[in-house]
Amino acid sequence: MKQAFLYFILILSTGLSFAQKPEFRGAWIASVVNIDWPSAKGLPSDQQQSEFIKILDMHKRNGLNAVVVQIRPAGDAIYKSDYEPWSEYLTGTQGKAPDPYYDPLTFMIEEAHKRGLEFHAWLNPYRAVFNIRTSSVAANHPSRLHPEWFVNYGDGTSVTKYFDPGIPEVRKFVTNVVRDIVHRYDVDGIHMDDYFYPYRIPGKEFPDQKSFAKYGMGMQKDAWRRSNCDTIIVQIQRAIREEKPWVKFGISPFGVWRNKSQDPRGSETQAGQTNYDDLYADVLLWLEKGWIDYVTPQLYWSIGHLKADFLTLLDWWADRTYGKHCYIGVSVFETGTNSVRKDPTQLPRMMNAIRNKKNVHGVIFYKSSSFKNNPNGFNDALRDFYFKEPAVVPAMDWLQNRK
Numbered sequence: 001m002k003q004a005f006l007y008f009i010l011i012l013s014t015g016l017s018f019a020q021k022p023e024f025r026g027a028w029i030a031s032v033v034n035i036d037w038p039s040a041k042g043l044p045s046d047q048q049q050s051e052f053i054k055i056l057d058m059h060k061r062n063g064l065n066a067v068v069v070q071i072r073p074a075g076d077a078i079y080k081s082d083y084e085p086w087s088e089y090l091t092g093t094q095g096k097a098p099d100p101y102y103d104p105l106t107f108m109i110e111e112a113h114k115r116g117l118e119f120h121a122w123l124n125p126y127r128a129v130f131n132i133r134t135s136s137v138a139a140n141h142p143s144r145l146h147p148e149w150f151v152n153y154g155d156g157t158s159v160t161k162y163f164d165p166g167i168p169e170v171r172k173f174v175t176n177v178v179r180d181i182v183h184r185y186d187v188d189g190i191h192m193d194d195y196f197y198p199y200r201i202p203g204k205e206f207p208d209q210k211s212f213a214k215y216g217m218g219m220q221k222d223a224w225r226r227s228n229c230d231t232i233i234v235q236i237q238r239a240i241r242e243e244k245p246w247v248k249f250g251i252s253p254f255g256v257w258r259n260k261s262q263d264p265r266g267s268e269t270q271a272g273q274t275n276y277d278d279l280y281a282d283v284l285l286w287l288e289k290g291w292i293d294y295v296t297p298q299l300y301w302s303i304g305h306l307k308a309d310f311l312t313l314l315d316w317w318a319d320r321t322y323g324k325h326c327y328i329g330v331s332v333f334e335t336g337t338n339s340v341r342k343d344p345t346q347l348p349r350m351m352n353a354i355r356n357k358k359n360v361h362g363v364i365f366y367k368s369s370s371f372k373n374n375p376n377g378f379n380d381a382l383r384d385f386y387f388k389e390p391a392v393v394p395a396m397d398w399l400q401n402r403k
Contacts, residue, residue, distance in 0.1 A: 022394035024294075024327045024362025025387055026066035027059050027371070028122065031089050032073035032130065036368040042092035045100050052108055055368055056115055062371065062379055063387020066118035068191050068364060071105055072177065074135070075128035075142055075163070079105030079185070083177050085138035095138030109186050118393055120189035120250065121181055125174055125232065127195055129161035142173065149173075151207045153198055162198060165280075166211035166224070171232045179239040182247050189248035190240060194298060196229045196281045199273055225280035233291050245400040252296040252329055252364070253283045255313050267316040270307040287322040293396055294325035296364050303349055311353055318359045325394060327362040328354050332370040332378065344376040351386055361394045 030036045037055060038048045059067060071078040076087040076094055080103050085095035090104065098104065105121070112119040128143050128150055129135050137143065143150045143161055149170050154160050163170045178190055197206060208225075216224050233251075240247050258266035258276045265284075266274075275281045286292045297317045301308040317326055330350055354363055365371075371379055 020389045020391045022361070023391040024066060024325070024364070024393050025064045025391065026068050026118075026120070026327065026362070026364040027064055027368045028329075028364060028366045029055060029067055029069045029368040030073075030366075031070040031078055031087065032124070034089050037069075038090065041089060045098045045102050048090070048098070048104065049102070049107060052104075053111055056111055056117065058371060058379075059368070060115045060117065062382040063390065064382075065116065065391060065393055066120060066188075066364075067112055067368075068120040068122050068189075069108055070122040070124070071181070072121075072123040073127070074124065074130045075161075079103055079181070081177070081180065083173070083180060084142060085140050088136040092136070093138075094136040095140060105181075105185055113186070118188040119186075120191040120248070121185070121187045122191040122193065123178065123181075124195055125192055126163040126165055126170075126197075127160060128163050131157075132159050132161050133157060146173075153201070153204070153206055155201050155204065160198065164208050164211050165197060165228045165232065166208050166215055168215070171228070171235060174232060175235040175239050178236050179243055182240050182243040187247060189250055189293075190236070191250045191252065191296075193252045194254040194275070194279060194281070196279050197225055198279075200278050222277070222280065226276070226282050229280050230282065230285065230291075233286050237291050244403075246402040248293045248396065248399065249291075250294040250296060250325075250327075251281075251283060251286065251292050252298055253281055254279060255297045255299045255301070255329070256308060257284055257316075268312050269309075284320060284322075287320070287324050290322075290324070290398070292324065293399065294327060294361075295321070296327045296329045298329040298331075298366070300329070300331035300366070302346055303353075310350060314353055314357060314360070318357045321359045325361040325396065326359060327364050328360060329364050329366060330354075332365050332375060333367045347376065347378050348381060351381075355386070 034040055037052055039051055073087060073089060075084055077084045078087050078090060086097050088094040090098055109119045129137055132152060149163055149167055150161050151164050152159050152161050181187060212221055212224060237249050240249050253275045256267060256269050256271035256274050258274045259269050259271055260266040275283055283295060287295055299310050299313050301310050303310045354360055
């Protein structure tokens with residue numbers, strides 16, 4: 001059922017202007033465990049392509065101007081790589097190429113650009129094997145070739161293999177993967193999400209004792225872990241600039257940097273885990289130093305949430321961009337799953353707040369497949385109101401122009 005009339009009333013009541021200024025309008029397209037694309041493992045190449053074209057056409061109709069596509073979900077590749085094997089999420093068997101053969105990344109970039117959509121290549125930096133019990137792992141996977149680079153971390157039947165961020169060779173390897181992508185493909189941006197060190201599991205310490213003993217150099221372990229993350233961000237930015245200095249570098253962190261109870265600079269939140277203390281990602285430092293070009297905090301909570309209110313966090317991030325771009329990560333995938341999310345005013349109120357917030361340059365929605373069923377009429381709202389008029393992606397005046 002369409003909610004267009006409701007959105008019309010809401011928008012009129014805000015006095016929102018539709019005079020279009022540059023605005024980033026993106027959607028995340030996840031490949032891990034076939035969340036968004038491809039819809040299943042082992043689909044014929046023509047069906048994979050057809051599905052992706054339908055996704056792009058849907059987002060183009062909704063007024064988006066960018067897609068953020070996961071091309072390296074777990075030490076693998078949704079493209080032809082000399083560093084890592086073909087992803088099992090394409091063919092069902094890691095290391096097996098699409099049949100008939102095509103390079104999905106070349107195809108996806110070309111199709112996105114045909115529609116005037118920027119293409120940001122989304123990489124998970126350190127996840128190597130999604131589930132050590134069930135995932136397909138090829139003979140040429142890095143974990144087979146360099147087992148000393150990896151550790152297992154998880155609980156019960158869900159144990160993941162990770163690159164150890166404390167090992168210099170690991171950081172060099174991941175940086176070279178990024179350099180290779182930027183060198184060979186016409187991507188508009190490199191994008192990484194919140195998974196640097198993994199989220200803590202109660203009662204389980206991330207098993208990096210060996211690398212800490214070897215490379216810790218007398219540092220406190222938490223500071224050393226943050227330093228490891230800082231180092232790879234600097235290395236990746238340098239590689240991107242050396243290859244194609246117009247390619248953007250963005251991070252999509254967990255929505256809470258630190259709680260104010262932990263740090264006077266933190267937000268008025270009560271998050272159980274934070275970027276700084278648990279994922280060891282000091283995103284504010286990366287912005288302040290200019291090591292990244294944009295930040296997309298994942299503000300997946302509702303307006304009025306008791307421990308992490310959307311509007312509180314929106315204000316907090318908008319005040320801390322350090323002159324870089326801020327695109328807010330908004331959850332569409334939770335729409336309708338609880339009484340708050342069933343409230344059809346939540347997403348419009350979020351959009352209005354984002355649109356009226358200084359230093360916020362756009363929005364990225366998660367997840368792409370959530371749009372298929374027009375949740376609470378949100379597709380209609382985008383097409384008829386918010387994104388009715390096209391907008392260009394905001395320029396970054398500190399980057400060189402594309403050659």
